[in-house]
Amino acid sequence: MAKNTPQPKQNEAVSRRDFLALGAGALGLIGLLQTGGMALQFLAPRRVDGEFGGVVAVGPAESFPPGSVTEFPDGRFFLARAADGGFLAVSRRCTHLGCAVSWHAADGQFACPCHGSHFDLIGDVQNPPAPRALDTYPITVSDGALMVDTAKAQQRDSFAPEQLVYV
Ligand code: FES
Structure with a gap:
């Protein structure tokens, strides 16, 4: 080098x-x-408490008489109280193609405006084409008030007694 x-x-x-x-x-x-x-x-997903996607406080159990259905539009669900006092938070989303059902107190049924499905107070199909019962949301109790978590839709084929929540 x-x-x-x-x-x-x-x-x-x-x-x-x-x-x-x-x-x-x-x-x-x-x-x-x-x-x-x-x-x-x-x-x-957006989670805002008090709205759909979050936890909605619906009030004390005694505010809802047995056999009643109360709509919570912001949460997109109905709080149904069966005749025996059990609660169900029922989704308003039809299980056929997703239209919003409405409650018809005179008939005691939820009705879908799109293709005519009907559901009873606990969300069971009374008239197809909906293939299964309306979804539900979990209910918990906090300081005496019922809370519904709309982030956790629960699918079901039909109603079963263990789906009811008692306070
Ligand atoms: S979307 Fe409800 S019956 Fe079709």
Whole structure:
């Protein structure tokens, strides 16, 4: 090897150009992560208590007489109280194609305006084409008030006595 040939330095410092490229890459990665985080936040289900998707406080059990149905439009459900005092939080979403059912007190039935399905007070199908009973939501009791968690729809084929909640 010639004595005067320049040798590359083993621990040469990072050049200004490399440093800027690294910095730009890091900033780009941070921006990408922020954008991804915002997108995930936007797509995540919204849980606002008192509205559909959150927990809805419906009040004390004694506010609802046996054999009654009370609509909670913001929660998109009906609180049904069976004749024996048991409660069910019944979804208003028809199990056929998802239209909103309404309660017809005179007939004692939920009716779907789209294709004519009917359901009784506890959500069982009385008239198809709905293939199964209306979904329900879990009911808990807090400080004497009934709470309905509308984030957790419970599918069922038909009514069973153990679905009723007693306070
Ligand atoms: S959506 Fe209710 S009967 Fe079709």
